[in-house]
Amino acid sequence: MRTLSSVEELEFAPAAMPARVVIAPMSDHALLEATRAGDEDAFAELVGRYRNQITSYIYRMTNDYEEAVDLAQETFVRLYRAAGRYQTTHAFSTYLYRIATNLAISELRKRKRRRLVSLTGLLNPGDGGEAVDFNPADERPLQDVNLVETERREAISRAISTLPEKYRAPLVLRDVQGKSYDEIAAILATSEGTVKSRINRARNFLRDKMHAYL
Amino acid sequence: MITQTDCRVMRRTIDEADPGGPLSSQAAEHIAVCDSCREFRNQRVRLRELVGSLQPVEAPPDFDMRLRARLVSERAGAAWFSLPAFSFGRPAFVACAAVVILLGAAVLVNRTGFSWKSSNQVNAIATSGPKHVAEPPKETRKPVEVPEDKIATGVSQPSKASTSGPRRLGPERNRPANIAVKTGSGTSKDFALGPAPVYRQDQSESNAAEISLSKPFEFSLQDSRGVTHRISLPPVSFGSQQLIQNGQRIQPTSYAASRVW
Numbered sequence: 109m110r111t112l113s114s115v116e117e118l119e120f121a122p123a124a125m126p127a128r129v130v131i132a133p134m135s136d137h138a139l140l141e142a143t144r145a146g147d148e149d150a151f152a153e154l155v156g157r158y159r160n161q162i163t164s165y166i167y168r169m170t171n172d173y174e175e176a177v178d179l180a181q182e183t184f185v186r187l188y189r190a191a192g193r194y195q196t197t198h199a200f201s202t203y204l205y206r207i208a209t210n211l212a213i214s215e216l217r218k219r220k221r222r223r224l225v226s227l228t229g230l231l232n233p234g235d236g237g238e239a240v241d242f243n244p245a246d247e248r249p250l251q252d253v254n255l256v257e258t259e260r261r262e263a264i265s266r267a268i269s270t271l272p273e274k275y276r277a278p279l280v281l282r283d284v285q286g287k288s289y290d291e292i293a294a295i296l297a298t299s300e301g302t303v304k305s306r307i308n309r310a311r312n313f314l315r316d317k318m319h320a321y322l
Numbered sequence: 323m324i325t326q327t328d329c330r331v332m333r334r335t336i337d338e339a340d341p342g343g344p345l346s347s348q349a350a351e352h353i354a355v356c357d358s359c360r361e362f363r364n365q366r367v368r369l370r371e372l373v374g375s376l377q378p379v380e381a382p383p384d385f386d387m388r389l390r391a392r393l394v395s396e397r398a399g400a401a402w403f404s405l406p407a408f409s410f411g412r413p414a415f416v417a418c419a420a421v422v423i424l425l426g427a428a429v430l431v432n433r434t435g436f437s438w439k440s441s442n443q444v445n446a447i448a449t450s451g452p453k454h455v456a457e458p459p460k461e462t463r464k465p466v467e468v469p470e471d472k473i474a475t476g477v478s479q480p481s482k483a484s485t486s487g488p489r490r491l492g493p494e495r496n497r498p499a500n501i502a503v504k505t506g507s508g509t510s511k512d513f514a515l516g517p518a519p520v521y522r523q524d525q526s527e528s529n530a531a532e533i534s535l536s537k538p539f540e541f542s543l544q545d546s547r548g549v550t551h552r553i554s555l556p557p558v559s560f561g562s563q564q565l566i567q568n569g570q571r572i573q574p575t576s577y578a579a580s581r582v583w
Contacts, residue, residue, distance in 0.1 A: 155389065164379040177382055181389050188393060264372055283373040308337050315369055317525075322368050 133171075136200030144191045151191075154185055158201070161285070162208050168280045169212035171269035179215060183208045198294055205295045209277055216273045260321055267317040275310035278303050329359055330354060346548045375519045 134142070134153070142150035162183055167176035186207050194203065268276060277296060281287040282303075293300045315322065325547045336359070339345055345353070345363075350512045539555040 152386075155386065159381040159385055163381040163385070166377070166570065169377045173379065176379070177385065177388075180381065181385070181392055184389055185392055185396065189396075260372070262374060264376060268373070279373070283370055284376055302333075304338055308334070311337065311366065311369055314373070315548060318350075318369065318372060321372060322365055 119206075122214065128237045137196050140187075140191055140194055140200060143188070144194070151188060154200075158204055159184070161201075162204065165205065165280060165285055166208055166212050168265070168268060168284050169273075169276060170215055171265055175215060179211045180208065181213055186211075199291070202291060202294045205281070206297070209295055213273050213277065263318065263321065264314075267314055270317070271310055271313055275306050279310035279314070282307050285293075329356060332356070332359050333362050336366060341367070341374065 121274060134150070136154065136157070139150040139154045140216050143154065163176050163180040166183075167173055170179070171178055185202065187204060224302045268280065271279065278292050281292045281295060282289070287295070289303050292303045296303065329352075332349050333456075335346060335349045339349075344350075353363055472500055541552060543551045545551065
C-alpha cells in the first residue's frame, strides 16, 4: 500500500507513466475498491477515465470553464475522501455525477445569491417561479460560416445557462452527456417520470430561446 | 380522426424517444397524418442536434497536477488529526470530550455546593446563637456614649440588653451578639446587625457634637488565630452633604438646613 507524501509521488495520467502496468481492464468498482485500500494508481486511473466527462458536464451546467475545472477537482477530492463509504448499489459514474451535480447546483445557488436582481426575474418569473437571466436572441447577420457556427454554439450555451437549475441538469445529462433516463433519475435522486417531465419543459424553454436557429 | 389527447400522447412519445432511433409504429402512423406533430418532431430533432453539437470540453493539462496538490494539501491539513493520539476515531474523541465536560461540570457543582453549604452554615449559626463572641481588645474600644433621651427609635426593636443602659455608637452598639462568620479562608465577626440610632438636627447640637462624626471611626477585629486587626474608617460623607467640624458645631454644607441626619 502506497501512501501519499508529496506532489511528485502522485501521477494520475496513465500516459505519463509508460513503464507502469496498465490497469485499464479493471472496472470502476474494482478501481475504487483498490483506492479504498490505499492504491493511488487506481485512483489515478479513475481520474483519467472521468476527468473530461465531469469537467464538460460541470462546464455545461455553470458555463464557466475555470469554475468547472475547480468543481471537477473538488468532485474527485470528495470521491477520494468518501471512498471508504462508497457502496456498489449504483454505477460508479452515477455516484460521481451525483457529486458533480450537487457541487454545480450549489455553485449556481451561490451565484444566484450573489446576483443583485435578475431583470427577467422581475418582469417574468419564468417556469416554476424561478428567476432566469435575460438573454435575448442576437439576430444580427454574420459574415463567416465559422463565425456562424461559433455564434450558434455560444447561443446554445447561453440559452442552456439560463435554464432553471432543476431543468438544466437533466437536459445536459440527456442531450449533452447522452445518459439514459434511469441513470439521470439515479443521479438526480428523483423519479424517471419527473426526469422526463423536466426534460420536456427544458426543451420547450430552449425552443423559445433558440427559435432563430431552428 | 385525430384528437388532442392523441397528439399529446404522441408528442410525449416523440420527446422521450432516443435521438436518431426509430419511433413506435403507432407514433409513425400518427406523424404520417398529423402535420403539427410532424412539425413538432422535426423541431425536436433540430433542437437535439443543436444541443448535441456542443463540443465536449476537456480538462486542462495541469488538471492532474492541481488535483495532486489539492489532495496533498488536504492530507497535510488533516495530518494532525491522524496522529496516534487522535487515531482512535471520532466516537472515542466525542466520548473523551464528554467526560472532560462532565468533570468540569462536577467541579463547578462541587464549588457551588460548597458555597451553598457555607451560607447554610452561617444561617444555622445566626439562628442558634453565637459560637464565638468577639471581644475586641479593651484598648481599642472607644465607644461614644449618647444619653437615652437623645436617641430616636431605630428601624427595628432593640433587645432588652441593648436598651437597658446608655446607647453606644461604636463596635458594640445595639447589637444582640457578635456573630462569627466562617468564610473560605478563616473566621470573621459581624459587627453590624443592629439598627443605627437616628439624630435630628433640631435636637441639641452640643450633644450631637459629641458624636464626632468628623473623626475617623476605629474598631478592632480578632480572627480565628487570635490576631487583632485594627480598622479605621474615614469620616462619614453623604455626598454633597459632608459633615465638617467647625469648632464645637457640626454644620451641614447642603442648602437645606432642616435635613434629617
